[in-house]
Amino acid sequence: MASATAPTTFSLLKSAASASTSSSSSARASLLRLPASRSSGAVRLGFSAADPLFSVHVASRIGAIKGKVTRGVVSMAKKSVGDLSGSDLKGKKVFVRADLNVPLDDNQNITDDTRIRAAIPTIKHLIQNGAKVILSSHLGRPKGVTPKFSLAPLVPRLSELLGINIVKADDCIGPEVEKLVASLPEGGVLLLENVRFYKEEEKNEPEFAKKLASLADLYVNDAFGTAHRAHASTEGVTKFLKPSVAGFLLQKELDYLVGAVSTPKRPFAAIVGGSKVSSKIGVIESLLEKCDILLLGGGMIFTFYKAQGLSVGSSLVEEDKLDLATTLLAKAKAKGVSLLLPSDVVIADKFAPDANSKIVPASAIPDGWMGLDIGPDSIKTFNEALETTKTVIWNGPMGVFEFDKFAIGTESVAKKLADLSGKGVTTIIGGGDSVAAVEKVGVAEVMSHISTGGGASLELLEGKELPGVIALDEAIPVAV
Ligand SMILES: Nc1ncnc2c1ncn2[C@@H]1O[C@H](COP(=O)(O)OP(=O)(O)O)[C@@H](O)[C@H]1O
């Protein structure tokens, strides 16, 4: 992977050099402090704790696990709703667990219907094949029956997207629900009330799962966003309903988040940001096994800087993760992964949208200032590193993108991925705040895949098995 790694070293040096003419005076100061051998533009291998360029480079990749699949991946080859024929579905009562956990405003208006739209293909497929759809979801984290967490506000949008009037039950189990199921026509949809109104749901109580299961003949799980939860409607119910299969959305999420990451078109780059190293350790470790280039941003970078002996002012640092940061850098080097940390940062004098800000080299953060975004040189370097890639996965913002002043790094990554997507690169957005950033920039449509699950996609990228997926019927026997 020399082509993917060497230019990034070089471009980092080049961008530091260009800072002397085009960027801030503080970036100039940084360049002046570079050892003479660095400013020559020579490609250097390896890294040291005192490296002011904060990058780990090895000319060739070693130990890339191309095409290798982990045990978790193999066991996730699941039977899909697409595998069921018309006669399997016609007239059958199908319990569909979706993740319709959408944000609502104070007036109960849906502010983002992504998850509803994502659930439509499976429901439509079932309707078109004459099934009777019993649709189930949670909304929020209610403690008992809570009107503001009712699924009622979703009915108009679901009906509109499906092109039929759906029926809504006031409960998710019991005689009234059974009556509504009995009167459901072929091609009809009954939306059950929030399944988390029962504490038994999250406790995965078998008796509750059995009651849910008793409503239907077969089970489809399309709730990727909740697949990391072993709840009654995502896991328990599979013990009482056969077949239990994956919906199209679940299938698509697994295809991208497992398939594209396990056997990526290379070079394969991962961009990981977000606030803390501790919340992303699993993801970073797992991606180090698979990717060629790893770009780090967000609040976690300051723990890496500090681990390298740098002053980080009052930036976010996890003191108890300094050793871990050092270990991860060493691991990247051993694996031959080109790991880039930002060379400059946008610092603020307080954590606020109206803070005073300036751009400094990452090695020159003054006391009392905190890093809240990656700087322009880093953006340039990251863009150049991404230019040669064929697959990119992104999880976590580059800075405090909620404040406009510190959103440029995150928005630049979103724009770059949109640009790469247009050139045929597979671009996968791993959920959570990164999705919000992509939507804010208005480039969501052009990405190859945007995950509907924040926590679920993280767990999958960490290599964990998702209970809601594991519980489904195997597609074909696979040798491990
Ligand atoms: N430099 C920084 N300092 C403090 N917080 C940051 C910084 N960069 C990013 N963040 C914060 O990280 C949060 C997202 O972190 P995380 O939950 O780990 O990401 P995600 O939701 O994408 O998985 C955002 O709220 C963002 O403001």
Ligand SMILES: O=C(OP(=O)(O)O)[C@H](O)COP(=O)(O)O
């Ligand atoms: O919104 C969800 O998760 P996410 O915010 O991690 O994407 C899912 O609906 C799961 O909800 P939960 O985290 O309350 O189990």
